[in-house]
Amino acid sequence: MSAxxxxxxxxxxxxxxxxxxxxxxATATYDHELFIRKAFEQDARxxxxxxxxxxxxxxxxxxxxxxxxxxxxxxxxxxxxxHFYADRQYERVTGSYRAxxxxxxxxxxxxxIRWELxxxxxxxxxxxxxxxxxxxxxxxxxxxxxxxxxxxxxxxxSPQRQRIFIMSRFDGKSYKEIAGELALSPKTVENHLLRxxxxxxAALRRSNLLGLIVILLAALR
Amino acid sequence: MEPTKxxxxxxxxxxxxxxxxxxxxxxxxxxxxxxxxxxxxDEWERSHPQYTPDSVAVLERLRQRFDxxxxxxxxFRQLYRAxxxxxxxxxWQWAAAVVIPVLVAAGLYLTQDWWNYRxxxxxxQQLRTVTLPDGSTVALNSQSTLRVPRWGxxxxxxxxxxxxxxxxxxxxxxxxxxxxxxxxEGVNVEVLGTEFSVSNRRTSTEVVLKKGxxxxxxxxxxxxxxxxxxxxxxxxxxxxxxxxxxxxxxDSLKFAGWRxxxxxxxxxPLPEVFRQMxxxxxxTVHCNDPELARRTLTGTIRAGSSxxxxxxxxxxxxxxxxxANQTLVFSPNTDKITNQ
Numbered sequence: 001m002s003a004x005x006x007x008x009x010x011x012x013x014x015x016x017x018x019x020x021x022x023x024x025x026a027t028a029t030y031d032h033e034l035f036i037r038k039a040f041e042q043d044a045r046x047x048x049x050x051x052x053x054x055x056x057x058x059x060x061x062x063x064x065x066x067x068x069x070x071x072x073x074x075x076x077x078x079x080x081x082x083h084f085y086a087d088r089q090y091e092r093v094t095g096s097y098r099a100x101x102x103x104x105x106x107x108x109x110x111x112x113i114r115w116e117l118x119x120x121x122x123x124x125x126x127x128x129x130x131x132x133x134x135x136x137x138x139x140x141x142x143x144x145x146x147x148x149x150x151x152x153x154x155x156x157x158s159p160q161r162q163r164i165f166i167m168s169r170f171d172g173k174s175y176k177e178i179a180g181e182l183a184l185s186p187k188t189v190e191n192h193l194l195r196x197x198x199x200x201x202a203a204l205r206r207s208n209l210l211g212l213i214v215i216l217l218a219a220l221r
Numbered sequence: 222m223e224p225t226k227x228x229x230x231x232x233x234x235x236x237x238x239x240x241x242x243x244x245x246x247x248x249x250x251x252x253x254x255x256x257x258x259x260x261x262x263d264e265w266e267r268s269h270p271q272y273t274p275d276s277v278a279v280l281e282r283l284r285q286r287f288d289x290x291x292x293x294x295x296x297f298r299q300l301y302r303a304x305x306x307x308x309x310x311x312x313w314q315w316a317a318a319v320v321i322p323v324l325v326a327a328g329l330y331l332t333q334d335w336w337n338y339r340x341x342x343x344x345x346q347q348l349r350t351v352t353l354p355d356g357s358t359v360a361l362n363s364q365s366t367l368r369v370p371r372w373g374x375x376x377x378x379x380x381x382x383x384x385x386x387x388x389x390x391x392x393x394x395x396x397x398x399x400x401x402x403x404x405x406e407g408v409n410v411e412v413l414g415t416e417f418s419v420s421n422r423r424t425s426t427e428v429v430l431k432k433g434x435x436x437x438x439x440x441x442x443x444x445x446x447x448x449x450x451x452x453x454x455x456x457x458x459x460x461x462x463x464x465x466x467x468x469x470x471x472d473s474l475k476f477a478g479w480r481x482x483x484x485x486x487x488x489x490p491l492p493e494v495f496r497q498m499x500x501x502x503x504x505t506v507h508c509n510d511p512e513l514a515r516r517t518l519t520g521t522i523r524a525g526s527s528x529x530x531x532x533x534x535x536x537x538x539x540x541x542x543x544x545a546n547q548t549l550v551f552s553p554n555t556d557k558i559t560n561q
Contacts, residue, residue: 045287048287049280049284052276052280052283053276053280055263056274056276056279056280057267057270057273057274057276058263058266058267058270059266060272060274061266061270061271061272061273061274062262062266062271064271064272065271070272070274073274074274074279077279078279078282078283081283082283082286082287085287086287095255095256096256096259096260098259098260098263099255099256099258099259099260102259102262102263103259140249140255140258141242141245141246141249144232144233148235151235152235170272
């Protein structure tokens with residue numbers, strides 16, 4: 001299905017997703033919200049697809065700040081859109097779709113790191129539960145603090161280790177591929193990765209962010 | 222106080238000062254700030270993207286998922302098809318280096334009986350005569366078990382473990398090596414060269430000495446280790462408590478009467494006779510003349526071993542019998558046929 005068949009095609013040149021600079025004005029996105037809301041009234045699926053075209057790229061970019069893995073980020077966001085449509089979550093959106101989606105992606109990304117770094121138990125996080133809108137300002141600040149702490153921890157890694165960390169996590173390359181590109185042994189690559197992960201973990205433990213957010217989430221329930 | 226868009230952008234980038242963060246925190250407490258926050262976050266994310274994903278391909282997959290809501294694979298599961306770690310790989314090898322020898326040792330330990338002992342067992346019908354490596358023979362009554370060590374038998378000592386009923390005919394070795402029968406109750410019958418019977422059934426152990434001399438080591442009722450030297454014709458019974466009864470058994474005919482079995486045949490075809498032989502004495506019987514299979518036998522034969530029975534059969538039916546190991550071969554007596 002091509003974009004031209006959409007009954008309410010978003011204004012602006014090109015598709016908004018492939019050309020993010022076109023979305024830089026606040027009024028443009030606000031107008032999009034109106035168009036998409038109308039699209040949802042007519043056909044929820046069309047609305048959902050429009051929403052996807054508009055927000056998938058920036059949401060992925062935002063999720064990567066938390067999970068440092070493009071595959072995870074894209075899967076998290078795609079999964080969010082799937083449940084947004086399949087579980088008719090769009091009916092429960094009170095504010096803007098934008099705020100809802102960003103909040104949900106943050107919650108999912110946060111749950112993912114908690115699951116990954118904690119690995120407590122084998123239970124996977126319940127990904128659908130956190131999609132509810134929780135307008136707690138403290139939580140927003142803590143989530144910002146979390147991705148900023150993560151980024152600082154990654155920046156503090158030695159250049160080589162940082163490079164290996166990003167190649168492995170963000171690009172999803174295997175030890176062998178990285179070892180081949182950097183002319184290292186796969187075992188060295190693995191050592192770098194394990195140390196990088198433990199540095200990040202230690203940084204999070206120092207700031208105690210995960211713990212704080214866990215407590216906060218528990219208190220909100 | 223409301224932060225400017227520039228300050229919030231600085232904050233998103235992680236460069237905000239503590240004062241700016243405090244202002245943003247206070248601002249977010251206002252109900253209308255949330256929408257503004259996410260709008261600026263969206264704009265900031267669009268102008269400072271981490272990367273540009275391939276949204277067309279993902280949308281295509283999402284559409285397929287909309288159309289066919291198959292059991293969704295969790296993103297966590299697909300992503301964490303963890304790469305084989307070299308470290309854990311080594312860990313596996315270490316684990317294997319530890320676990321495999323332990324398993325082998327456990328296996329050897331559990332099967333040590335098989336490795337260490339040759340076990341001869343008779344069922345309810347069978348009688349068996351076993352020849353030990355030193356030439357001693359053991360005639361086992363039915364439902365008996367004899368365990369002969371596979372290693373070291375006759376090297377320093379001749380020890381066998383035994384439960385049931387049997388007659389031991391022990392050869393005297395030039396180096397006077399003792400022969401010891403051990404019962405599960407800890408009664409040891411030690412001999413140099415002699416013939417005696419041991420019966421070790423559920424309630425008691427009986428030892429009858431036919432000739433020679435044996436030493437009986439047992440634990441008395443007071444739990445004291447005792448020794449008893451038996452003379453020929455002595456009959457000793459030991460119960461489970463360790464109480465000992467000694468009697469002179471004069472009737473030597475009664476000695477291990479169970480060793481003889483009465484075979485009663487009444488127009489019994491020879492294959493059936495051979496089957497009973499196999500059944501009772503555990504020998505393999507071959508008959509290399511089909512003519513013989515049609516013959517029948519009538520009579521009562523008392524036999525204490527397969528050889529005794531075979532000789533009796535050979536005599537009765539005018540056959541020739543040869544035996545090697547545990548195999549008996551019957552064939553027509555050709556000499557006599559030519560003489561007739």
